[in-house]
Amino acid sequence: xxxxxxxxxxxxxxxxxxxxxxxxxxxxxxxxxxxxxxxxxxxxxxxxxxxxxxxxxxxxxxxxxxxxxxxxxxxxxxxxxxxxxxxxxxxxxxxxxxxxxxxxxxxxxxxxxxxxxxxxxxxxxxxxxxxxxxxxxxxxxxxxxxxxxxxxxxxxxxx
Amino acid sequence: xxxxxxxxxxxxxxxxxxxxxxxxxxxxxxxxxxxxxxxxxxxxxxxxxxxxxxxxxxxxxxxxxxxxxxxxxxxxxxxxxxxxxxxxxxxxxxxxxxxxxxxxxxxxxxxxxxxxxxxxxxxxxxxxxxxxxxxxxxxxxxxxxxxxxxxxxxxxxxxxxxxxxxxxxxxxxxxxxxxxxxxxxxxxxxxxxxxxxxxxxxxxxxxxxxxxxxxxxxxxxxxxxxxxxxxxxxxxxxxxxxxxxxxxxxxxxxxxxxxxxxxxxxxxxxxxxxxxxxxxxxxxxxxxxxxxxxxxxxxxxxxxxxxxxxxxxxxxxxxxxxxxxxxxxxxxxxxxxxxxxxxxxxxxxxxxxxxxxxxxxxxxxxxxxxxxxxxxxxx
Numbered sequence: 001x002x003x004x005x006x007x008x009x010x011x012x013x014x015x016x017x018x019x020x021x022x023x024x025x026x027x028x029x030x031x032x033x034x035x036x037x038x039x040x041x042x043x044x045x046x047x048x049x050x051x052x053x054x055x056x057x058x059x060x061x062x063x064x065x066x067x068x069x070x071x072x073x074x075x076x077x078x079x080x081x082x083x084x085x086x087x088x089x090x091x092x093x094x095x096x097x098x099x100x101x102x103x104x105x106x107x108x109x110x111x112x113x114x115x116x117x118x119x120x121x122x123x124x125x126x127x128x129x130x131x132x133x134x135x136x137x138x139x140x141x142x143x144x145x146x147x148x149x150x151x152x153x154x155x156x157x158x159x
Numbered sequence: 160x161x162x163x164x165x166x167x168x169x170x171x172x173x174x175x176x177x178x179x180x181x182x183x184x185x186x187x188x189x190x191x192x193x194x195x196x197x198x199x200x201x202x203x204x205x206x207x208x209x210x211x212x213x214x215x216x217x218x219x220x221x222x223x224x225x226x227x228x229x230x231x232x233x234x235x236x237x238x239x240x241x242x243x244x245x246x247x248x249x250x251x252x253x254x255x256x257x258x259x260x261x262x263x264x265x266x267x268x269x270x271x272x273x274x275x276x277x278x279x280x281x282x283x284x285x286x287x288x289x290x291x292x293x294x295x296x297x298x299x300x301x302x303x304x305x306x307x308x309x310x311x312x313x314x315x316x317x318x319x320x321x322x323x324x325x326x327x328x329x330x331x332x333x334x335x336x337x338x339x340x341x342x343x344x345x346x347x348x349x350x351x352x353x354x355x356x357x358x359x360x361x362x363x364x365x366x367x368x369x370x371x372x373x374x375x376x377x378x379x380x381x382x383x384x385x386x387x388x389x390x391x392x393x394x395x396x397x398x399x400x401x402x403x404x405x406x407x408x409x410x411x412x413x414x415x416x417x418x419x420x421x422x423x424x425x426x427x428x429x430x431x432x433x434x435x436x437x438x439x440x441x442x443x444x445x446x447x448x449x450x451x452x453x454x455x456x457x458x459x460x461x462x463x464x465x466x467x468x469x470x471x472x473x474x475x476x477x478x479x480x481x482x483x484x485x486x487x488x489x490x491x492x493x494x495x496x497x498x499x500x501x502x503x504x505x506x507x508x509x510x511x512x513x514x515x516x517x518x519x520x521x522x523x524x525x526x527x528x529x530x531x532x533x534x535x536x537x538x
Contacts, residue, residue: 021237021373022341068485068514069411070443073472083369084511087233087240088260097260100239104370111444111474119370138341140371 003033006093013092014136024092024127026138039134042145048154054129056152057120061103071113077153079106079113089123093131098123105151118143118151203284204228209292213279219245220274229294230287231333231394235347236275242349243274248284251277290396297322297390302361304382307449310368311413312378313353315361316390323359324392326352328399328421329535332362332392336377345389348374351509351535352392353416355423362390363420367413397509397535399425404503404531405435409490409518411442414509415450417535421507422457422464431457437465437498441486444470445477467493487517494525506532 003011011032016023028035043050064072064080071081085100102121106113120128124141127133134143149155197215202223204211211226220236220243223229233240241261247270254262258273299316307313314334318324331351338344354363369375382388399406399421408418418438425431442448448468458466469489473479482489494500506522508515515534522532 016343017237020239021344021346026341065513066485067443067471068441068487068517069414069511070441070447070471072443082511082513083372084513085233085240085369087242089239090257090260102369102371111472117370 003031007032009094010092013090013094019090019092022140024133024139024141025136026140026142028136028138030136032133032136035134035136036132039145040132043132043148046145046149046155048145048149050128050132053148053152053154054125056154057103057105057118057125057128060105061101061120061122061125064103064105065101073108073111077108078151079108080104081113089121091123091126093127095130096126098126107151116147116151118147197280200279201282202226202279203282205286205289206284208289215279215281217278218275219272219277219279219283219285222279223274224296227296228287228291229296229333229391229394230274230291231349232275232347233333233349235335235345238273238276241273244271245274246270246286247272247277248286249281251280251283291394293325294391294394295322295324297324297362297392299362299388299390301382301384301386301388304378304384307365308447310379310447311449312366312368312382314364314366314378314382315354316363316388318360318362318390324362325359326356326393328352328356328424329397329417330393330395331397331417331535332364332390332394334364334374334378335389335391336374336382339377339381342373342377346373346377347391348372349394350413351395351397351416351420353419355420355427357424357427362392365413365416365419395535397533399507400505400531400533402503402505403434404505405437405498406507407437407439407490407494407498407504407522407527408507409439409441409486409514410509411440411486411514412447412510414514414535415440417509418507419450422454426457431461431464433463435463435465435499435502437467437493439467439469439486439490439493441469441471441489443472444474445479485517486514487521490518491521491524494521500525504531506534508532508534 013019014024060080063074064082066072071079074080081104083102087100088097090097099122105118107116135141200213200215202211202213213222220230230243232243238257254267255276258276297318299318302317303315305313331349333347333349335345335347350364352362353365354361366375366378368379410418454466457464469482469486470479471485473483504527506527508518519532
């Protein structure tokens, strides 16, 4: 699969130590267009729509911010904790910079955060929403399609 | 023996590649030494207050650190925190695209630079806060690590024999963790000191686990008592002003750290008996609360010290009878009818940028002057 210069540059920016110490690719050695194509296919098989998932993740991030650093229960279904650190991260596609804000969304179990969790940052949400890039296998911020579906309760939403 | 040529052939290719790689590596190293050898240079700090004789070619942040001048850096020199600013009075070239997002227009005009992004290639004059001359690097030993909640650890570091630190309550230090797992380089992060300045042979930090965080994950999953840990301290200007004004302190989570040191210091100096202090601490459930017994004791023992813990989502089993709601709501309620606002008030905040903004909005609403609200934005 051929990569455009924009994607080739993004792939170079995703290497460890360029933008973040871990990079965005984990142990995945494939070109990012292949990673994206495979994840698009997985999302379709799971009937999960990227835009709908992104919309829900934005909302949970916004609700989580209201906790001022402490966990917040949202709709009785999720416990969201938003962490903020000093500084910014540039997008590997060079289309913006993002604050270091991470959201940990847990499915609530008896008022406590359960084991079913999704961790994302403002930047990883942007990469998912705009490029359908869920990061390489082994990346700390990899968003697994089945986890997106399960944590966000998005089963069978794709028409 | 018939197979010998095949074996030799099988070995020749990898050996050749290895040899070529080694030669190329050596060439790159030699070229780097030649091309990036800027010779012996001088960094003049604050118009001759300090002059460092250094070897040129490396980033300024690293070069300064090698000479014992530690500029704060929350990301360890990776250009993602914007903390390592220095004012450069010499020409070191135009601002780089990696610096621009972190600099205000006035800073660019004054040639403020991110010291991790610019290399020292010539003699250079810089300006830094003189307080940085007091910053030291310590090769400490972890004397104690203990859980204070399910996601916050108290880390007590003993400084090397014969070494002491002088700092003010509210300042912070940078701790460094070694490479581990997929993390290939030592990594530093900044944490407020929670120990009082009187404990000159130790530093204590409160470290909250941040999912995916390199340093916090190491501290929570790998750090052992007896282990060595590099600490660079003290940094920061957050601290108690000597005005006698009523202190309105607000924190959540590991934002407790500077206040623990501040209150211990006030006990030691006796200020806790003379100065009105209100301490608002927010958490979600009782499991997220800590140091409750100690703070409640202070509240009972000292007439002017008031501790107001609040839970935003108390659970049934918490049997919580104290204030509930976000800490900003509780703060507003107390400013309405509990706190004497006829006396001068000062705000002291420690928490995430969102928490600070929300608290400042409440304080402004109650006519607290913004220039008397002091804060420590972590991390």
